[in-house]
Amino acid sequence: MLTQEPGAEGGRVRNARAVATLDPVDAGDHVCWLVGPGDDFTATARAFAADGALFGDKVLLIGAPETRWSLDGASREVVVDPVAERADGAAWNATALLDLVRQEAEAATRQGFRALRVLARMDRVWPRGASPQEIARHELELDALVLARGAVVVCAYHGADFRPGLLEQAIGVHPHQLGTQAEVPGFRMYSAGTDCWSVSGVVDSDSADTFRTALDELAARSATVRLLCEDLELVDAAGMRALVDVACKAPGRRIVIEKADETFRHCWSLLGYDVPQIPVELAP
């Protein structure tokens, strides 16, 4: 279930951005790392863990099979390999990842660390693949957790193991991105507080299906979804239709669009969506 973590209104301002390396990532960052064939995952993971020691973070490595990265003991580093866990009979899945991140974030606070720093290999979390809905559901809930706990989470998606449509879905529900992908969705959806989500970029017919999937996951979990749209550059008719379809999909749903620009409001009206039977409210 997609829940909102306590403390989400901690005053952190998040902006969607692409990063060239993992060096500048900071508390509250949730990065989708598209691991290409030329990327050295092991070296990058080592550097990421070493930065954790430098900044006083607790490090959680999920799906990294080698425990020899450990710096100075289990209290600073936790290394979990879902594949090995499953081999030992544990039911390890995306929910287990969320539980572990939540648990270790709380532990990191108790133990006096600055933050929890997580690197997760998603091909080992989902060894048999995942649907766009599963990816959206998991990543949006993880994002809410990242914001609430001030964690640093990097989700590594290996292009060889996820087809392009799934990578598009994954990128769209992370505020930050590392690595390039020929076809990336133009929008980013990420937590901005309790039941509130920022949407930035562009929703066009290339990305409307991905947007619809992400939005549907939010609406399925919360009767009212607030979307902060001040960084939304453009939404075309397909994107607006996705908003309408998701809002009207089940009784009781309501989507509140905040800070949409004049063009969005004009097009919404031109398309005839400013009517009571469509439970989408354009707030100031």
Add this chain to the structure above:
Amino acid sequence: MSENSTTRPESPAQDPAFRHELYPYDGDAQFLEGAMSFIHDAHAGSELVLVAVAEPKERMLRTELEGTDAAEGVTFLDTAALGRNPGRLIPAWRDWVSKAAEGHPVRGISESQWSEPSAAESTEFGYHEWLLNLAFAQSPAWWLLCPYDTATLEPAAVEAARRCHPLLLNGGTHGPNSSYVQEPYAFPELTASADHEELPYQRGRLAAVRAHVTACASRHGLEGTRLRELLIAACEVAGNSIKHGGGRGVLRAWVEGTDLICEFHDSGHLQDPLVGRLRPTVDQVGGRGLWLVQQLCDLVQIRSTAQTGTTVRLHTRLPG
């Protein structure tokens, strides 16, 4: 490219429910004479009249109507708010005619708002006149008078109008128009600027389409809201190419006179001549893209055949 396709009667003009009447006149005095006569006849029959004319003509009619009983039944369409694009007129008339369905007989007076139309504007207004016969083929009965100033308009524009109005007001007499012919609209050929920039596009390349349009628009000072509206229109047309027009297309952009023109060509075929000109319903599946395009652009030219594919030109008036 193909959005909604609707079955329509083969010979819409034979349906007498819609009276589409040409009124060629020479100068303001004759305009007033014909228009006021039409309004007084409407008043005598308790019919309401919607007037969609340019601001100077509106002023003349308002002065003439002042203090008369007929003034009560006359509404002036805010043509400035409606914009320059004749592709937005049919929905306005459909809204008006819906009053007839509610038991109020209606009439209309419609004249092009352009004082000096470009060749493209003149062609598209003529096409709009032709489409009216199709759009109202099955509507409640109503009567539309279309004044054309023979003193100022190009003879070719008046001649084109004669061919698509079944009725004629001539010398104070309403009657059949012997020049009317039921035939496909004769579009003049689109001529491309020699100096244009091309961009092929396909799925996943809408961002490149927007970047290309933005670069061209920015060079000519188009920015802010007008640029965002053009980018949405560009997304819609390019998206139609990808979804319905063979999966790909080519974008060309250039400046012609005072307009930035973005042209999209693909191998699809738009079969419904009224595409984009009918207001979509809330629960309608698809068919919104070209509607939005018509509402956002200053002029839209669509040419589509099964043999040559579809070309859509978006005109945006440049600032200054």
